[in-house]
Amino acid sequence: MHEKCARPAARIALVGLGGIGKSQLAIQYAHQVRERAPDTWVFWVHASTRGRFEEAYQSIADRLELPRRHDPDVNIFRLVSEWLRIEENGPWEMILDNADDVGVFFSNAQERLVSFFPQSCNGSIVVTSRNMDVAERLVGWSNIVTIPTMKTEEACQLLREKLEIDYDDREAADLARVLDYMPLAITQATAFINRRAPRMSIPTYLNEFRRSDKKKASLLNKDAGDLRRDESASNSIVTTWEITFEQIRRERPSAADLLSFMSFFNPQGIPESVLQAYACDYGEDGEDCLDDDLETLCGYSLVVVTADKEILKMHALVQFCTQVWLLSSSNMQQWEQEFLRVISDWYPSGMYENWRECQRLDPHIEAIVKSKPRNREDILRWARLLTNAGWYRWMKGIYKEAEQMNRRALDAREKVLSREHPSTLTSVNNLAIVLQCQGKYEEAEQMNRRALDAREKVLGREHPSTLASVSNLAGVLQYQGKYEEGEQMNRRALDASEKVLGREHPSTLASVSNLALVLRDQGKYEEAEQMNRRALDAREKVLGREHPSTLTSVSNLALVLQYQGKYEEAEQMNRRALDTREKVLGREHPSTLASVYNLAYLFHKQTRFSEAAELYKRVCSGYVEVLGSDHPTTRACVAHYCSLREDMAN
Template identity: 45%
Template sequence: MPQSKHGAIIWTTRDRKVATTVARENIVPVPEMDESGASEIMRKYLAISALTKDDESSLSTLLQELTYLPLAIAQAAAYINEMKISLTEYKKLLSDQNNAIELLSEDFEDGGRYNDIENAVAKTWLISFEQIRRRSSLAFEHLAFMACVDPKNIPQSLLPDSEGLSRKKKTDAIGILDAFSFIAKRTDGLAFDMHRLVHLAMRGWLKRGKQLSDWDRKAVLRLSDLLSNVSQTNRTLWRVYIPHAQYAVNRKNNSCEDVINLAQNCGLCLYYDGRYFEAEKLYQKVLTYRERMLGREHPDTLTSVNNLGWVLSYQGKYEEAEVMYRRALQGREKLLGPEHPDTLASVNNFGLVLYNQGKYKEAEAMHRRDLEGCEKVLGREHPDTLTSVNNLGWVLFCQGKDKEAEALQRRALHGREKVLGPEHPDTLDSVNNFGLFFSNQSKYEEAEAMHRRALHGREKVLGTEHPHTLDSVNNFGIFFSNQSKYEEAEAMHRRALHGRERVLGPKHPDTLTSVNTLGSVLFNRGKYEEAEAMHRRALQGREKVLGPEHPDTLTSVSQLGSVLSKQGRYEETEAMHQRVLQDREKVLGLAHPETLTTVDNLGWVLSNQGKYEEAEAMPRRALQGREKVLGPEHPDTITSFNDLRHVIPQQKRYEKEAAH
């Protein structure tokens, strides 16, 4: 190199090894350009003097897509000038991977560079790709593999095993990619981000060399291996791989047996993670493939039908889920027999979707059949048997059959603690159910202990925004309401509502439950207008999603009636309670605790309208029913007794006044 005291030579290179060899300590790292500088370059290179309003709004995201790389910005501007298209149109082209690779490979004129230099971004990187391949075959293999997964947060553990190579060679391979600035290490050093444009350029390079499909398959097989042992208890091991599995599965025209197996495993991860909408897309892809390749009645096809039913049910799409579960059950009964474990799993799932639709008697029949079959085929302590015990206990609880329900719930909890452990998600489900059971019995100390355990366990095991965690948040709010701690209850219900709106959507049944329970706590705090708005929203949503006779819909009707009563709107209130009573008698039965609550509520509104003769019959009926169903010392029974004591003097005074 020429040397002189009168000047200096500036080298630029992507290769840190070259830089340290040539300049030793005289190295100046060039940081990535920020949005301000990138915007200035784009405006300078564009032929137009002023951007349109749409282009101004697209500029920021376009520059992000180009990763603020000056050469890529100059290349984009040249194409926009030549084709006379808008920034918005260019951004749409760039969003498609195949188009993006072509755009990055498009050469352009740049007066600031030598005539014989390749200007296209993708082509300038080819030199670096070749250098990496010559220097380290392992570094090149890592680069090719990373181009076939999501470019963000690539765990080092995802890279293919390099058996027989020393730790130094493995470290050197990552160091080379880092030295070329093709990857950036995350702070923990255990994961990397790949430059988005490098990711695209490498895919283009592999495609031209007819190697892309081979590397895509290697990525699919590696991910399938890592997701082959998925369970609810090892989510910390598989959660980091989900975005990469989704990337590998969701590429266009990408359906083969290896990809479908990965989609199946990834769908299960998303299901366990509470990401039901994403899981639905993958399970639908698996089902479509298996129906085409295996036929509609193949056992694997029926498994896919069942799995799709899972995620539809958890999204509150109960009618669609019922169709899937019915198909899976009928197919398995025919193919496998009525007592095969897979058939019994379908019986259980069918029972759950019937329960979610408020068809408690039909659900009970299914869960009894499932439990009897599981005890016979699998044994009393098998996890599937304990799930059957839990589900039957819950549907009995919802029908007011508390004694049998408590015995089953206790058996499920003790069995799960023994077989699965105290922090397993299924065990926490039982803990949660027991919290609700104790609350219903006004055993508040026991209920609080259960709700705290369920909430803390779910936050730890599942995360703060998992749907099951939000169930616990909501239930804790109900617990606080039952103890008249309305401020704490409101905070819990708002947290549950915001989380469910974000995770499940505004029309999901669980979200509507949060709307309803928040309305109840606002009612108890005397905020009647806000409470009315919440209950009307819950009622409208439930009528649409669940139907007019679903128990949850009737709860909303009843609670809206209570709000209207507090506002002195007694005629509207009476109409609400009459509707609820008629439907609850039909759906739940004459002696169900919720039916008796409606009887009591109707008595109050009749009394408030001076209809004392009709009013007296209501608390009397409620009292007799509650003494029989709940016992003489239950708080609700005592409430009916007090209501009757209130209405009888009113009736006598009314009769006395009428006589005069």
């Protein structure tokens, strides 16, 4: 600041979020100017309104004892401005604080205030503003200094300066983090703690802060006096930002709406694509309007564009205070519904090809999936979101969360639609699949039979959804050792799928794969191998070599080859499945662990005991962590590991 202001007639602007410390920096700068050059005049001008600006200029005139300053016919702005232009009057610095409202300086009044900012070689002006547009118009783009968020060590240093009690450094860092490293919020919190000590400490403050949103809002609304700030300005972070929100609402209502909408996202990684979907619902000019709205919010430092131009971020505290503002104006429910509407439309099914988008959107649905809406339309949107997110979790092997989401979707649909509505039956079907993966075979069978019976009745025997239920029921029957009924069901599903969907449709190939499994478990290895090769060849062609379903076929073929003593090809297939699953699904995915298990079992059969032991150790530990110690697969794996250790001992 000193370097920039050393130039003749210099103007600079400190721009940043309200409460980030712009005024405090300006105060420090003003003190340093007086210390370095005691003969320099330093003038502080509160510039939030035209009235405050006039009041400040009147105070300057009084301080300078300018003639005619109390004459009602004298223009006080011109009087002070002319004095400042005279170089013989000596050096001066002017701090123009809270210059946020473009209308204050550039309104169409007869005399615009900006015309009374003197250009003088012996004076410089420092502007503090939340509004990038105002700052640029007052000082020029090249003279703007953006004030960033404090770093952890800076925030902790501020805490050390403010707190009058003993505290632990880790507690202080935790407090700084939950307050988003925001100087005003930290000052506010430390004043509250100091005032209530010794009953209040950092841990008790944090407990209160985290207890509920209502308590959090109450703490953030506490106005802690700070003699260095404008006495008319609130020291509450909530009130400070609400002033900004209201100003945006007046200047550009659509930007205030966008801010309201964005307050429901996770603060990090907000995808612009979802914002575009929201904007496009409001007419042909939605995308252009979005760009202007984002420019406004970025100009107020409420939203930040990341290095990835399609991703935005916000301060979590800004989002929370936005929602406090919405609550105070009775607009909270409206924007919560709008967010649910857009995100439920945008979150795709959890199929493999959508994983990237699901992963990107997942952090943003965490809060909204926890609370069930009230009206019918919103409940159905919520159920659809739970269904898609639950399917994604099933595909990723996160079975407990998948079960919870599918149960909630099923409960909602049963109450709002009916027990036999197709959407309800989709939830029944999905829940059955997740239950099977967790080894809950009896309940999975019940759910599958319910879905099948209702789908046959409502949709017909050859509807693709009905055939999916036939195939799913066959699978759970197989896992319970009911092989004959399982084979019968699988053949029915396959025959009908080939007829209705075609030989290479993914659902048909799933039926081929499932039939191969039940054939293998009955010792019909040649036909099982034939079916697995058919499924693998077609899946590689239709889905690609790295698709999870293709890798299932690779793994299944490896196992049936192993059962026939074709160890060399079985090992090649198992290694391919394992390597690709680790790459695509991750090391701890249940399917990846299945490949580790299969390879360990193969090595055991080949008496390659040390290699088998290493793999068994990994997979047993993984299964306990992912599936639980009581899961049938975990128990079988542990039993095989024990058998290996006995063989090694002998």
